[in-house]
Amino acid sequence: MTKLMKDLIKIIVGNISMTFAYAYLIVPNEIINGGVTSSALLLNSLSGYNIAMLANFVTGLLLIICLVFLGKEYFFKSIVSSLSYMLFFNLFYSLNISIDVNIIVVIIISSILIALGYYLCISANASTVGFDVIALILHHKNKKIDIAATIRIINLIVLLLGLLVYGYTSIIKGVAFTLIFSSLLKKMLNRNQKAVMIDIEGQLDKTAKTEK
Numbered sequence: 227m228t229k230l231m232k233d234l235i236k237i238i239v240g241n242i243s244m245t246f247a248y249a250y251l252i253v254p255n256e257i258i259n260g261g262v263t264s265s266a267l268l269l270n271s272l273s274g275y276n277i278a279m280l281a282n283f284v285t286g287l288l289l290i291i292c293l294v295f296l297g298k299e300y301f302f303k304s305i306v307s308s309l310s311y312m313l314f315f316n317l318f319y320s321l322n323i324s325i326d327v328n329i330i331v332v333i334i335i336s337s338i339l340i341a342l343g344y345y346l347c348i349s350a351n352a353s354t355v356g357f358d359v360i361a362l363i364l365h366h367k368n369k370k371i372d373i374a375a376t377i378r379i380i381n382l383i384v385l386l387l388g389l390l391v392y393g394y395t396s397i398i399k400g401v402a403f404t405l406i407f408s409s410l411l412k413k414m415l416n417r418n419q420k421a422v423m424i425d426i427e428g429q430l431d432k433t434a435k436t437e438k
Contacts, residue, residue, distance in 0.1 A: 240354075
């Protein structure tokens with residue numbers, strides 16, 4: 227199996243994980259997570275324009291930014307990610323399945339599923355076509371900039387701006403989700419980075435032994 231095929235599978239599986247959480251946990255429990263949808267709701271309250279149109283506008287803008295700053299590979303894979311997200315979210319949402327569990331359990335499970343989805347997409351050199359695009363660009367400019375921490379900051383900024391629209395209950399749930407989700411994503415990305423470094427060191431050792 228080629229690397230491209232493995233990356234595409236990771237992107238699709240990642241989006242299945244995320245859309246399941248959004249369709250059955252995040253949206254029904256009105257957890258505002260500071261992403262593109264939350265931004266569209268905020269822009270809708272300020273401008274009056276259609277929420278779906280605003281969400282598409284923000285997504286399109288992020289795709290253009292992705293192409294300009296991250297290159298064609300990220301752009302192509304991010305389009306696959308975007309199409310996968312729309313397909314599986316609409317599929318899950320149309321099934322009208324209700325999951326009735328405690329809100330704390332909802333936040334924990336959704337944080338795990340969405341962190342896993344983000345990790346699979348990012349590790350496959352793709353974005354989720356959310357504000358992780360900004361985090362990825364900053365990380366590419368300066369490797370010291372932490373992707374998960376940047377996503378957390380952006381989400382919290384959107385949440386703070388949304389206080390005027392969403393109300394305190396949704397914001398508190400959103401902040402709890404953001405903190406848990408970003409912490410899990412950080413651990414996953416750090417573990418992946420260590421695994422990559424170990425693999426590189428192993429390859430260098432083999433090369434050195436061959437040369438001897």
